[in-house]
Structure formats: structure tokens, C-alpha cells
Amino acid sequence: MGHAIILTQYEPETGVTKAMTIREAMEAVHGTVLSGEDKLDLEVHSACGSDMMSDVLAFVKDQAILVTGLCNPQVIRTAEMIDMKCVLFVRDKNPTQDMLELAEEAGIVVLKTGHRMFNSCGLLYAAGLRGGSDYERFT
């Protein structure tokens, strides 16, 4: 079962979380944009990685990016239900035209990367993302 990994950008010096843009997140994972190019400069504060949609819905706080290896319309629906701003497909998954239209309607940016889940989350982490309240609970 996929576990939800919750990330949020964290500044080690100050201990505060800081926003990054979707574009910066995309560059961090060497990704490309498939839909919602006009919204790449939106700010995001946190992300969540999972292939199980109910897991995502269970631990939702205000994560803005859903990182997933699952590729079906329910990924977009799930993101939409909890007001996420962006879905990042890993392992070069190609969403269908229907999925992209669904995302367009919902105002969700769709990205993809060739990296796998672990590396994708790792690259986001290396770019400055850290766990928010959940992360701090264990440190």
C-alpha cells in the first residue's frame, strides 16, 4: 500500500516554510508541463506522494501538489476534491486527452517526469521541500 508522503518547503536557517512556484517544482524534477502552462507561476507550499487515492484524501491538509504513479481520471478528480493545484505524474506516465480536459476544467496544472516516485520526491526534497507539521513531529 502506498503511504502518503507529505512535503512542504522548509528553510533550515529560519525554520519557516516558504512557498515555491509550480515552475520551480517542475524544474526540480526535470519535468514538463502538459496542461495549465499559464498557471506555472502559482505558489505552492506542500506536496503529497501516493498511488492510493483514499490515502491522499485521508491525510489532506493543504497540500498543493499530488505526486503519483497512478494514471487515470480519478487522480485528477481526487486532486480537484481537495483543491490541489497540480498533479505530477512520475515514470513518464501519459495522461489521456480526457484527463487533461478534466484538469483544464478544474484549473489543475498537469506535469510529468521520467523519474520514479522515490527520486521525484527526493528531488523536490533536495530543492527545499520538507515535511510540515508531520515532518517536525519526528525530528
Next chain:
Amino acid sequence: MSDSLEFKYQIDGEDFARVGHASTDVKKKLKMMGLPPDVIRRVSIAIYEGEINMVIHAYGGEITVTISEGDVKMVLADKGPGIPDIEKAMTAGYSTASESVRNLGFGAGMGLPNMKKYTDSIEIETELGVGTTVTMHVKF
């Protein structure tokens, strides 16, 4: 004696790609009505989990949403196989979902617990071989 609004949706049990359309529409309507974001999110999650269950565990059915003063009521009725043990079904992590359903991203056994967590009340009526009706309320 205040006015209430009612919306009905038929859920096709065969069409996995389309499941969620009712939830999307309900969310849109609540947004237009200007309900608080937190209420909209709670309703969205609960109804979406319920709609998915109707398709992956039953054979579709009907969703009725009634919005009245301070209350969103959701009734999800299916003619599926029913739930043999509701207490077990409500346990986080319990799922009878097949491998093919898991491959679609569902079957974590979190749906019913989520529905309970995000609503003010949940009631499940079920009869084996006849169907299941889930009634939920979110107050605001």
C-alpha cells in the same frame, strides 16, 4: 420551514472513468452557493468516497444531495451486494477490493473511515443481496 435545494445523480456502475462526475458537480454547486471552503471540502471528500464505493463495490446507484439551512445531506443508494459486517467495513485499512481495483488507486480501506471523519453523521443501512444506503450530514 426554510427552502431547500435537491440534486439527483444516476451513477453508472460500469463506467469507472466517469465516476466522480456527481461529486465534481456537487462541489461546483456548493461553491456557487458560497458555502464555507471547509464545508465544501468535507462534503467533497465524503461524497466522492461514497460515489467511488458505489462503483467499485456495488453496481452504481443514485445519489441525492439536499442543501438546506445549515445542513448538507447526502444519500447514496445502491443495489449492490450489501455489507456483511459494517463494523469491520468501517475499520481503517479493511478492504475487500480486488487486485484490479487496487491498481486503479482504490482499496486502501480508507473510504468509509474518511466519510466518517469528514462528516457530522453517517448512517449505513444495508441488506445482503439487496443493497446499501449511506446517509451523511455535514452541518455548517
